[in-house]
Amino acid sequence: MGGCTSKPNDKYETSKEVADLKAQVDQLQRALAVAKAGQSGFPPAYAPSANYGQAPPYGNAYNNAYPNVGGPNAYGGGVGYGPPAGAAAGAAAGAAAGATGGVSSGSGGVVETLFFPDAKLPCRNMNKPGGCRRPHCEYAHEPTSLTRFLAHLGSARSSLDICVFTITNDDISDVVLSLHRRGVRVRIITDNDQAATQGSDIVKFVQAGILVRRDKTPAHMHHKFALIDGRLLLNGSFNWTRQAVTGNNENVTVLADPQLIRSFQAQFNKLWEQFK
Numbered sequence: 001m002g003g004c005t006s007k008p009n010d011k012y013e014t015s016k017e018v019a020d021l022k023a024q025v026d027q028l029q030r031a032l033a034v035a036k037a038g039q040s041g042f043p044p045a046y047a048p049s050a051n052y053g054q055a056p057p058y059g060n061a062y063n064n065a066y067p068n069v070g071g072p073n074a075y076g077g078g079v080g081y082g083p084p085a086g087a088a089a090g091a092a093a094g095a096a097a098g099a100t101g102g103v104s105s106g107s108g109g110v111v112e113t114l115f116f117p118d119a120k121l122p123c124r125n126m127n128k129p130g131g132c133r134r135p136h137c138e139y140a141h142e143p144t145s146l147t148r149f150l151a152h153l154g155s156a157r158s159s160l161d162i163c164v165f166t167i168t169n170d171d172i173s174d175v176v177l178s179l180h181r182r183g184v185r186v187r188i189i190t191d192n193d194q195a196a197t198q199g200s201d202i203v204k205f206v207q208a209g210i211l212v213r214r215d216k217t218p219a220h221m222h223h224k225f226a227l228i229d230g231r232l233l234l235n236g237s238f239n240w241t242r243q244a245v246t247g248n249n250e251n252v253t254v255l256a257d258p259q260l261i262r263s264f265q266a267q268f269n270k271l272w273e274q275f276k
């Protein structure tokens, strides 16, 4: 069963979702085909990534593309799920990327795709100096799809626009809150029904002073995407819930494609006005 908690047996909802996903896949394939053909006018850096379709490439160059991710206090709020020490080449690429404030050269329109479920939730003790000392800790001490996801989110430096159906995962909301405290402009669009659900982190966000808007219709605001600094797009089936992390089959694709980012940003802005 789903982290997507839309009503079961709602066939219209399901088929609509499938259609939406198909449309997204079509759009991505078209964008990639255009980039491959070299007709897009995109700089070479946006050619399809060699990492596309592979398992999360822990320890590769991209893991180190954000110099501030990976050490203690990587997210400015004591949340430090960082990638492990990467290859030296990766560190060098990361340093170069940090100098220009961008994604490391060589990463393509598709940066990586993360698949869920993870076997375990990440161990929060790994954020502390010395790591986890519990002898039989049941949480993950190695990178997971969620820690990769958190690393991307935590890389935000100026803005984070979130458009996600359900947000109840504390590991994710802690990163969002710490970014807000750090001065990153965070805006959240979510579903009105889900925002009222027990355990929703929306209440915490509002109390912290984060700008939140909800759809006001019986239909669902069913998107699951986020835009980071107008530089990265995270998009897929993944709801920001524990069930989606350790239970469901889910995907998130991380994209640095300017055309797609413009498209999603326009949609975010449209919904932001609509749900005023």
Ligand SMILES: [Zn+2]
Pocket (backbone or CB within 6 Å): 123, 124, 125, 126, 132, 133, 134, 137, 138, 139, 140, 141
């Ligand atoms: Zn542990």
